[in-house]
Amino acid sequence: MMNISQILALTQKEFLALLRDKRSRVVLIVPPVVQLLVFGFAATYDLNQVPVAVFNQDRGSESRELIAKISGSPNFEVVKEINHDNEIAPLVNNREVLMVVHIEQNFSAHLHRGEPASLQAILDGRNSNTAMIAMNYLRTILFDYNRNWLLTRSQTAPRVRLETRSWYNENLLSRWFIVPGIMGLLMLVVALLVTALSVAREREAGTFDQLLVTPLQPIEILIGKAIPGLIIGLLEATLILAISVALFDIPLRGDLGALYLGVVLFLLAVVGVGLMISSIAMTQQQAILGAFFFLVPAIVLSGFSTPIANMPDLVQYLTYLDPLRYFLVIVRGVALEGNSYDMLINQYWPMLIIGVVSLTTAGWLFRRRMY
Amino acid sequence: MRLHGMIRKESLQILRDPSSIAIAFIMPVVLLYLFGYGVSLDARDIPVGIVIEHPDAASEAFAGVFDQSAFFLPQRFDAIQSAREALDARDIQAIIWLRNDFSSRLFSGQEAPISVIVNGVDSNQANITRGYIQGAWLAWLGHFSAAQGRALPIPVMLEQRVWFNAELSSQLFLVPGLIAIVMTLIGSLLTAMVVAREWERGTMEALMATPMHMGEMLAGKLIPYFVLGMGGMLFSVALAVWQFHVPLRGSFWLLLVSSSLFMLVALAIGLLISVVAKNQFVAGLVAIITAFLPAFILSGFLFDIHSMPVVVQWLTYLIPARYFVALLQTLFLAGDVWPVVLTNLGALALMLLVFTLLVWRKTGRGLDD
Numbered sequence: 122m123m124n125i126s127q128i129l130a131l132t133q134k135e136f137l138a139l140l141r142d143k144r145s146r147v148v149l150i151v152p153p154v155v156q157l158l159v160f161g162f163a164a165t166y167d168l169n170q171v172p173v174a175v176f177n178q179d180r181g182s183e184s185r186e187l188i189a190k191i192s193g194s195p196n197f198e199v200v201k202e203i204n205h206d207n208e209i210a211p212l213v214n215n216r217e218v219l220m221v222v223h224i225e226q227n228f229s230a231h232l233h234r235g236e237p238a239s240l241q242a243i244l245d246g247r248n249s250n251t252a253m254i255a256m257n258y259l260r261t262i263l264f265d266y267n268r269n270w271l272l273t274r275s276q277t278a279p280r281v282r283l284e285t286r287s288w289y290n291e292n293l294l295s296r297w298f299i300v301p302g303i304m305g306l307l308m309l310v311v312a313l314l315v316t317a318l319s320v321a322r323e324r325e326a327g328t329f330d331q332l333l334v335t336p337l338q339p340i341e342i343l344i345g346k347a348i349p350g351l352i353i354g355l356l357e358a359t360l361i362l363a364i365s366v367a368l369f370d371i372p373l374r375g376d377l378g379a380l381y382l383g384v385v386l387f388l389l390a391v392v393g394v395g396l397m398i399s400s401i402a403m404t405q406q407q408a409i410l411g412a413f414f415f416l417v418p419a420i421v422l423s424g425f426s427t428p429i430a431n432m433p434d435l436v437q438y439l440t441y442l443d444p445l446r447y448f449l450v451i452v453r454g455v456a457l458e459g460n461s462y463d464m465l466i467n468q469y470w471p472m473l474i475i476g477v478v479s480l481t482t483a484g485w486l487f488r489r490r491m492y
Numbered sequence: 493m494r495l496h497g498m499i500r501k502e503s504l505q506i507l508r509d510p511s512s513i514a515i516a517f518i519m520p521v522v523l524l525y526l527f528g529y530g531v532s533l534d535a536r537d538i539p540v541g542i543v544i545e546h547p548d549a550a551s552e553a554f555a556g557v558f559d560q561s562a563f564f565l566p567q568r569f570d571a572i573q574s575a576r577e578a579l580d581a582r583d584i585q586a587i588i589w590l591r592n593d594f595s596s597r598l599f600s601g602q603e604a605p606i607s608v609i610v611n612g613v614d615s616n617q618a619n620i621t622r623g624y625i626q627g628a629w630l631a632w633l634g635h636f637s638a639a640q641g642r643a644l645p646i647p648v649m650l651e652q653r654v655w656f657n658a659e660l661s662s663q664l665f666l667v668p669g670l671i672a673i674v675m676t677l678i679g680s681l682l683t684a685m686v687v688a689r690e691w692e693r694g695t696m697e698a699l700m701a702t703p704m705h706m707g708e709m710l711a712g713k714l715i716p717y718f719v720l721g722m723g724g725m726l727f728s729v730a731l732a733v734w735q736f737h738v739p740l741r742g743s744f745w746l747l748l749v750s751s752s753l754f755m756l757v758a759l760a761i762g763l764l765i766s767v768v769a770k771n772q773f774v775a776g777l778v779a780i781i782t783a784f785l786p787a788f789i790l791s792g793f794l795f796d797i798h799s800m801p802v803v804v805q806w807l808t809y810l811i812p813a814r815y816f817v818a819l820l821q822t823l824f825l826a827g828d829v830w831p832v833v834l835t836n837l838g839a840l841a842l843m844l845l846v847f848t849l850l851v852w853r854k855t856g857r858g859l860d861d
Binding site for chain 2: 144149152153155156160162163164165167169170171172176187190214215216219232238240244245246247254257260261263264266267270271273282283284286289290294295297298311314318325405407409410413414417419426427428430432436450455458
């Protein structure tokens with residue numbers, strides 16, 4: 122039978138060990154908050170003010186109109202107007218511009234004659250994401266230009282138009298997508314590291330042997346070590362949530378309770394994994410590196426920055442093991458989509474399973490590796 | 493002689509602990525494979541819902557474009573309500589809605605709007621999806637007009653030329669930057685913990701009691717990790733070039749020089765962290781949060797620096813990984829572009845100077861805080 126007061130005593134000791142050192146206290150609060158602030162502002166896929174150079178060999182008003190549309194867009198900033206072919210290469214190579222827009226000589230003439238006129242876009246492909254996104258913006262501008270041209274000049278064009286609306290994130294702010302993700306990311310990092318290091322630190326300091334001499338059973342030690350990670354994780358979650366809503370204007374359209382249920386289940390899974398690592402690692406170095414080996418794939422495959430749907434099928438199966446994957450759906454679902462418990466059930470139970478399995482495994486490993 | 497002994501001790505410690513070797517050689521493999529194959533912004537098989545309220549030839553032709561496209565996985569819905577529910581349940585990513593009077597308006601020359609609703613949670617993917625839908629619409633427009641006997645030329649054609657990475661392959665772009673991540677891990681995280689361990693265990697005091705100078709001691713500690721880091725780098729480069737077919741268009745020597753310089757900076761940072769932290773727990777957390785995560789998010793490796801708020805852009809100037817990532821992307825994909833290479837190398841050299849000075853000041857003190 123488990124002795125609750127003993128477990129609580131162990132938990133209290135864990136907290137003291139964590140918080141006694143001033144550096145330790147600072148490092149649990151300050152860096153995550155700073156990270157949230159910096160990355161919340163930095164991590165964005167929206168391109169703003171992409172430096173563009175324009176090479177306009179045409180004299181007509183149509184080309185000027187098109188250029189005006191490009192420079193008027195918030196996504197682009199025309200930093201240079203070039204007059205000669207050989208100016209292109211240095212600008213792109215040296216990364217002074219991401220894109221060069223080249224309008225041929227007879228652009229306006231072609232348009233008036235009803236012949237296709239060409240616009241050449243030269244892009245720096247070193248960052249393929251930005252290149253693709255910039256291309257997409259340019260295509261949209263061109264699309265509007267073409268459509269206007271057809272509608273005003275041609276009597277025969279079918280007057281079909283696309284009316285696009287975006288749900289949940291009406292203005293398509295990538296910040297609304299990424300900041301909730303950062304919340305999951307930071308919780309994962311802190312909870313995992315705190316738990317992963319807990320046993321290893323004691324092993325290195327020799328105090329683990331002292332723990333073994335106490336009346337505490339292995340399962341009680343496990344629970345006592347799991348609780349601080351859970352509580353700290355919960356506090357961090359609340360802090361990060363408060364900052365996200367207050368500073369980044371992230372909406373909270375859904376059920377807060379549903380979010381917190383997700384937080385608890387997520388932390389359970391993370392703490393379970395952390396304890397598994399902690400039971401295997403003999404030194405703190407091994408514990409941190411082990412945590413790392415779990416962290417990096419967990420972050421990359423979670424859908425934090427790139428969609429799981431785009432991954433190869435085999436890799437998608439792997440993501441089912443990643444608790445962060447489910448948590449991100451929950452956090453984005455509650456914040457942006459207004460989800461409540463019923464819409465999130467499919468995210469809750471996998472995390473519960475991962476938590477139970479990892480905690481049981483940790484307990485089993487604990488007994489094996491104790492001596 | 494003393495230096496030699498120090499190096500030997502450190503190397504033995506590395507070899508005895510499998511986790512150090514794992515970081516240098518297994519982590520690159522994990523990272524490269526993850527990013528090389530797992531990460532992609534290129535969407536395909538996007539599940540979309542098509543709602544046609546009044547099925548007929550024209551609307552079927554329109555839906556047909558989506559059926560044939562590799563980008564979409566279309567599903568049909570009879571009414572907008574069920575499509576909306578599917579969007580809510582995350583079964584589809586977008587809805588394309590042709591209303592009752594679509595065909596009649598189309599053929600009578602009136603305005604015939606098509607409503608498109610996209611799930612905007614992932615704004616980037618929403619933009620890309622919208623772009624694909626526009627492309628499909630344009631294709632349909634061409635077919636429709638041709639079928640009517642009226643060829644509809646697209647007025648302005650876009651001719652796209654991508655330099656350095658013609659296929660716009662994510663792999664070519666991400667893999668070089670990963671080398672910076674790997675070296676940050678070895679240089680800053682591993683080293684920070686290793687030196688902090690000596691402080692924590694008290695063996696640092698023992699070392700100070702020996703006749704060795706502080707400088708010799710630090711050099712002896714760092715040289716094996718420098719070698720380990722360069723080993724990790726060479727292994728990553730080999731993987732990148734032979735497994736992932738990333739071209740190395742610049743000179744290998746420049747790559748070596750840049751990597752060595754960056755490694756030294758990373759080591760200096762690791763050392764600084766360990767000196768300030770003095771225990772592994774804090775050192776590890778600080779290294780991950782101030783060295784690894786910035787290298788990941790602020791270096792230009794994944795997110796574009798130009799698009800960040802101006803204040804954050806200034807911050808990236810403080811991050812060594814930023815310069816190294818720029819060097820890597822250029823040396824691999826573009827070649828020896830001297831203005832880029834020299835500026836970034838210069839910046840790294842400056843950072844090395846600054847961090848070395850900081851470490852010097854912090855370690856000169858002795859045993860007390």
